[in-house]
Amino acid sequence: MEHLKEKTVKSEKLFNGRVIDLYLEEVELPNGKTSTREIIKHPGAVAVVAITDKGKIVMVRQYRKAMDRILVEIPAGKLENGEKPEVTAIRELQEETGYTCDGVTPLISFYTSPGFADELVHLFVANGLKKDNQKHSLDEDEFVDLVEVTLNEALQMMESKEIYDAKTAYAIQYLQLQQMRK
Known part of the structure; x- marks a missing residue:
């Protein structure tokens, strides 16, 4: 498969941000010609599937x-x-929702937009979920509402495009598959 690789000839950092960095890379293509690629570098992220003892999926709006x-x-x-x-997942769950957990189990990791970004999202399932309002502490530029929905409500929210991002859609479809297997 080496015949598909592109060789980086030159790399220039165009932007250094708080969340992302942007590079312009000149690459040599497999056919010997050159082209440019705009690449976003991201430190990676986590997402957490958290289910309450009442069977509700914990989300944020x-x-x-x-x-x-x-x-x-x-x-x-x-x-x-x-x-x-794993540490990020537990911290983000607490900060955004006020829920703590005994731990998290890795589910899968995936690239969000491999055509132009290297962001890798690690998806976890929270174990031993407990509500602790004392742990709810958002970043100063973060504003969210807590939302707890059933799987059917989440599926309806996907249809209405209220849920419209890949990580959440992936999590909902995973839960739907788990339910179908029971």
Whole structure:
């Protein structure tokens, strides 16, 4: 499969941000010609599937400026430098929802947009969920509403595009598959 690889000839950092860095890379194509690639470098992220003892999926409703709309999503967040994904998952669950858990189990990891970004999202399932309002502490620029829905309500929210992001859709479809297997 080496015949498909592109060799980086030159890489220039165009932007150094708080969440992403943007590079312009000149690459040599498999046929010997050159082209450019705009690449977003991201530290990675986590997302958490959390189910209450009443069978409700814990989510947050928040405004997403990139799409200029409000979405419902599972709790998620960016990996901090040197932080293990499991630690990030537990921290983000607490900060965004006020829920704590005994631990998390890895479900799968996936790239969000491999055509132009290296963001890798690690999806976890929370174990031993407990509500602890003392642990709810959002970042100063983060505003969310807690939403708890059944699987059927979540599926309806996908149809109405209230749930419209890949990580949450993946989680909902995973839960639907688990239910079908029972």
